[in-house]
Each structure stands twice: as structure tokens, then as C-alpha cells.
Amino acid sequence: MNASTSDAGFVGRGPLLAEAGALLAEGRHLTLSGLPGVGKSRLARVVAAQPAARRGAHVVDLTPLRKAALLPHTIAAAVGFDACDGRPVRDGVLSHLADRDVLLVLDNAEHLADACRVFVAELLWRCPGVRVLVTSRLPLRTAVERLLVVGPLSEEAAMELFLDRARAAAPGLVGTPLHDVLARSLCRRLDLLPLALELAAAKLSSLSLSELEHALDTGDDLAPADCDPDRRPAHHHSLSTVLGRSHELCTPAQRLLWARLSVFIGAFTARDAEAVCADRLLPDVAGELGGLAEGSLLHGRAGAFWLPVTVRTYGMRLLVALGESARQQARYRAWRGRGGS
Incomplete structure (x- = not known):
């Protein structure tokens, strides 16, 4: 699919658009990360539609893709490579792009992060004219990746x-x-x-x-x-579907912590989270907090964390579904009674 040239309704993102363009001009791999629903995909498409996207741009929506082995086939279809000449599709796509001057956008890549990292690393090595823009809650961690966090609007x-x-x-x-x-x-x-x-x-x-x-x-x-x-x-039909996709990508321990953290009103520290959420099912609260923060589901600054309201609301539903709501609310009240922040 070719990048759309429309940026209608693109509100409040001018500085971020300029920063993304500058980072792509300086380097060859930029990943846009941030909360579910924050506008990573829209920003990527607007970047791809800019004249600075060089002579062409291809946007590959990876949302429906569930098998990593099909990643080269999906990219081949997007860039116009005909995989009927007998070559392995992966090699054919890389050869097809080897002398091209294009921007490749891999949209919603978090569930295929490992496969995308390997493919992008090889692409950057074999195709010197190609730049790659990725949207993902998780970084790919290639050697030349630049990470730009897309925050909420002002x-x-x-x-x-x-x-x-x-x-x-x-x-x-x-x-x-x-x-x-x-x-x-x-x-x-x-x-x-x-x-x-x-x-x-x-x-x-x-x-x-x-x-x-x-x-x-x-x-x-x-x-x-x-x-x-x-x-x-x-x-993108509802917040629940967007957050549900993020929930699927979490480990079981991260899912449990997400649900239990929903009892907190406002900011908390790692120590607070451990006091309210830890038990034999969740022994490493600090480690799982890091995973949720890296996955753009948790805000953190100066040793304090907090769940965005939409993420917290979804977590409250998870907690009810787990049958833990009353117990966690009681633990939270007890913690507050002992002087918790």
C-alpha cells in the first residue's frame, strides 16, 4: 500500500513531525513508540507523505499478520515485488530494494518485534538507499535504531x-x-x-x-x-480492542500486575507497588514494572509511576474478571492505612 498524502485532522503534531523527519534524515532506522491510541500510526503515515520521504514510501500494516514467517511475503506485496521467479521471497525482496531510494514503514510491529529486528537489520545492510520507519510499543533494538516517544497531545x-x-x-x-x-x-x-x-x-x-x-x-x-x-x-474501532492487543503482548506476570495496579489512584513507587501487588504469583514486581514501562503502558518519572486513565480503566476490568477486585482494594486500603502515599 502506498502512503497516503493526506494529513487532514493532524492536530498538534507539527514539532513532532519535524523531529521525526530530522531523525530520519540523520539516520536510517527510526521507531515511534508510545501509548496505545497516541497516534503513532498517523504520525508515520504523515511522515511518509512528506517530500522528505525521498522518491517513494511504502506503508506495511502488520496488524493482521500473526506468523513471523510471512513477514517477507507481506513486505513483498507492499513494495511491488513479484515472488514468482523461484527465488526465496526474503532474498527477492532484499534484491528488489537493493538499489532503491525509498522509505519503508512497518506499522504496528510490536507483536513481531523479533522477526522485524532481524529483517530490518539485514535490510539496512543490503539496501543502502532504504530508510525504515517503525511504529511499535517496543523498540526493535537494531544497532542504528533511533527511538522517538510519541506522547499525548497538549x-x-x-x-x-x-x-x-x-x-x-x-x-x-x-x-x-x-x-x-x-x-x-x-x-x-x-x-x-x-x-x-x-x-x-x-x-x-x-x-x-x-x-x-x-x-x-x-x-x-x-x-x-x-x-x-x-x-x-x-x-482502532474501540479503546478496548487497542488495549486488548497490548494486553495480548504482555507476559502473564505483566497482565496480572497491570490488573492489580489499577487500584492505585495517582502516582506510586516501585516499593508501593510491591507492598500492594506482590505475592507468590507475582514475586518480582519491580521487574514487571519495567516491562510495562518499556511497553508504553506505564508512565514513569523520577522514581514515580502512574497508569494513564484509559490503561487503568482497562486494568480495573481485568481485575474484576480475575475475581481479585475486592482483595486488591482491601490491600490498597490497608496500605493507605499504614501511611502509604
Whole structure:
């Protein structure tokens, strides 16, 4: 699939777009990482559509691919290589790209990180004119990889995006001071994540802002009633599907810790997490915290951690499904009673 040239609705990402372009100009492998729903895929497609993407760009969506052995075949189809000449597909693709001056975008690569690392390393060695842009919650760790973390929008950019989509969904619904206050509150509640904001705004075709806020209170995952596959990839139809893909990539211990951490309101330290979450099923809380942070599911700074609201809400559902909600809430209250932060 060739990169789209449209960047309609690309709000608040100008500096990040410039930084990504500069990093690709300096090096040959850039990976965009960040929270589920933060806009890595959209940023990659806009980068690929820029004139600086050189003479051509190919975007390969790896979301539906489940077998690593099919990675070369998927890339071959995207770059226009006909695998009918008897050569192994991998060698054929690399030969096809060897003298080309193109940008290859591997989108949503985290579930095939090992296979992508091996392929990209060989590609960079054999194809000197090719640059590679990857979107992934996890780094590939090639020798020349540059990592750019895509963070949430600024509050003002989030408001701009949300209000733009809200006006499209329900003209005249927003615009009063009260509506703007409610909209700003919703933006913060949704972690300033573009996907969450767009899905929430689409709900305003049938709900008021206060009704939408109540729907979030009762666990609405923001899936639209009618998903148009031509407008949004299937894996972006709801927050639950996006977070569910991230959950699948976690180890069993990381999944359990994700669920148990959902009882924390606000920031916590590794020591706090161990006091509330550790037991014989989860002996290495500190190590699993590192895994969740590396997988872009946990924010961390200066020794403190916190779950983004959307990630925490999903974790609360996991905790209920595990039958541990009452026990973990009791452990959290006991910890607070002993002077926990």
C-alpha cells in the first residue's frame, strides 16, 4: 500500500513531525513508540507523505499478520515485488530494494518485534538507499535504531481536536463556556490521546457531553455504533480492542500486575507497588514494572509511576474478571492505612 498524502485532522503534531523527519534524515532506522491510541500510526503515515520521504514510501500494516514467517511475503506485496521467479521471497525482496531510494514503514510491529529486528537489520545492510520507519510499543533494538516517544497531545491541541470532531458529529452542540469546561474535563480524562478523543467525539451524534461523561463512568469503551472500515482500521474501532492487543503482548506476570495496579489512584513507587501487588504469583514486581514501562503502558518519572486513565480503566476490568477486585482494594486500603502515599 502506498502512503497516503493526506494529513487532514493532524492536530498538534507539527514539532513532532519535524523531529521525526530530522531523525530520519540523520539516520536510517527510526521507531515511534508510545501509548496505545497516541497516534503513532498517523504520525508515520504523515511522515511518509512528506517530500522528505525521498522518491517513494511504502506503508506495511502488520496488524493482521500473526506468523513471523510471512513477514517477507507481506513486505513483498507492499513494495511491488513479484515472488514468482523461484527465488526465496526474503532474498527477492532484499534484491528488489537493493538499489532503491525509498522509505519503508512497518506499522504496528510490536507483536513481531523479533522477526522485524532481524529483517530490518539485514535490510539496512543490503539496501543502502532504504530508510525504515517503525511504529511499535517496543523498540526493535537494531544497532542504528533511533527511538522517538510519541506522547499525548497538549491540552490545547486535544481541545482543538475534540471540538473539531464534536462539531462534525453534532453541529451546535459545543461552543458555550459550560460546554468548553465539560470538553476540557473529558480531554483530561481521556489522557489527551487522539484515538480516545476522536472516538468520544463521535459519540456526541447521539449523546450530550454530560451523557458521554456518564457513559464513561459506566464503562463505555467508546466503540462507535457503526464502524466504517474505510475510515478507521479495524484495530482502532474501540479503546478496548487497542488495549486488548497490548494486553495480548504482555507476559502473564505483566497482565496480572497491570490488573492489580489499577487500584492505585495517582502516582506510586516501585516499593508501593510491591507492598500492594506482590505475592507468590507475582514475586518480582519491580521487574514487571519495567516491562510495562518499556511497553508504553506505564508512565514513569523520577522514581514515580502512574497508569494513564484509559490503561487503568482497562486494568480495573481485568481485575474484576480475575475475581481479585475486592482483595486488591482491601490491600490498597490497608496500605493507605499504614501511611502509604
